[in-house]
Amino acid sequence: MAQTGGEIAAKRSKPSEDGAGEDRLSALPDDVLVLILLRLDGTATAVRTSILSPRWRRVWALLPELHFDLVPDGHRIREILDAPEAPVLRCISVTTKDAGPGSAAAWLPIAARRLIGSLVYRNMVPGNDGEEEEEEKRRERQGADAKFSYPVSRRPP
Amino acid sequence: MEVDKGKGEAEETRKVAEADRDTVTLKSSDGKLFEVSKEAAARLSTVLAGMIAGGSIDDNGTDLKQIGSEALENVVDYCNKHANSIPSAALISSSISFNTAPFKEPEEWERKFVDRLSHDALFDLVEAANFLGMERLLDVTCHKISEMMKGKSPDQIREVFNIKNDYTKEELEEIRQELAWAFYDD
Structure with a gap:
């Protein structure tokens, strides 16, 4: 048990050493991500975010x-x-x-x-x-x- | 401070006093209190405007359980700075442009305001602005995030924001093929 807890703590502390470990951006709701994509340089640039991760696959498709x-x-x-x-x-x-x-x-x-x-x-x-x-x-x-x-x-x- | 809820008269007096106040007190998730100009809060936040109009503002600190003290301090700071700044002519005219959305570019002080924030503080503020329905602050923070993405390769963007690429090779290839038109100049 203690071993497992230690492992988790080690895993958590590792990314935070690099500054920020959490993916705060992908955690934002779709409508906020759309606001961000709208400010990129054009639709094609927004479309290219689809390869970031599955979360981003269809966010661009919501652009108004x-x-x-x-x-x-x-x-x-x-x-x-x-x-x-x-x-x-x-x-x-x-x-x-x-x-x-x-x-x-x-x-x-x-x-x-x-x-x-x-x-x-x-x-x-x-x-x-x-x-x-x-x-x-x-x-x-x-x-x-x-x-x-x-x-x-x-x-x- | 105890409010005597038993006495209708005292309650009435309290309500009148509250209506007369030109600030509202907001309470963060960790119990810290912040004062903000009522006028600015109502103008910049649709949620606070609704609470003020609906009388659900608590004189002893309106609970905003979703917002931590650091983010709430930034929200209040933004409201106060906004109340003191005069919108420039450039800001107003920049919204009128051929076939572009009416995005107003952040003003100089707004840029500085978000530039000084840490990565986490920026995202806390985006979430707070979204929660409170603060369109302008959401614009300014989203603008900052878009600047952090601009001109970067997907790998660089993943690095800046800690995005884990959990696509398979096959999925990535599929996307590149489907959206080849957007990647043609890579």
Whole structure:
């Protein structure tokens, strides 16, 4: 008995030596984790937290705002919006590049059912002749794919 | 201090006195008492606002059994600092932006306020803010936690927050495949 107690004490004291042993973050309720994910740099970054641990597997799916910047494709977006836990959305923004009408058609109907806020759809179509060149130059000046970024989905520095 | 509950008159006087007070007394789980401005408490916490409006504030210390004294001290400190700070014009205007949520960036003093907290104190404060329905404080603390996650790899995030990765290799591979679009630039 005493042996067991000693073992437990040893196990407990070990992580606390490193500063903090407990996983306080994962212990927070879903709605608080969603508040944290909303402040990360864009939806893709929030989605990547799913590989932290099983607790995080579907937290991102509760985000009330989605910003898809060139990825994923329309069918994936539909799957995401169609998930049983998907909440009411206060904002969805989708940016595509040179997409055909089928791309938006895949997710627009389901988005209409989920959405109570704003919808932003932007399809970047390469213009012809001089305009495209001008566009290219502007992109270069602004740095890597700044043109396709939303204010809320900035990439990490 | 004993309250004479037997005498209706005394009780009445006490209630009037309480209504006149401009502070409320809060009691932590470990029995410590803290005074906070009634106005700030009602403005910053939906739960305290409800208790004040509903008359369930106890003059001898309203029990907040879920909140330890360190966290409650921080809550009260935040309320008092908030009551003394004038919202800057930048804070108000930053909420109006094309297709972004109305998140207000923490003000300088709010940043400093959460930056000085230890890891555990920060999480105690998040929990207290959530429990008390303090939207602004929850914003500020969640902002701090998101900053601690930003620009870090999953392994680094696990290290900072002691998250145990109990996925199997197969599960991890499955997620990476399912959500490949989010990982493409890794």
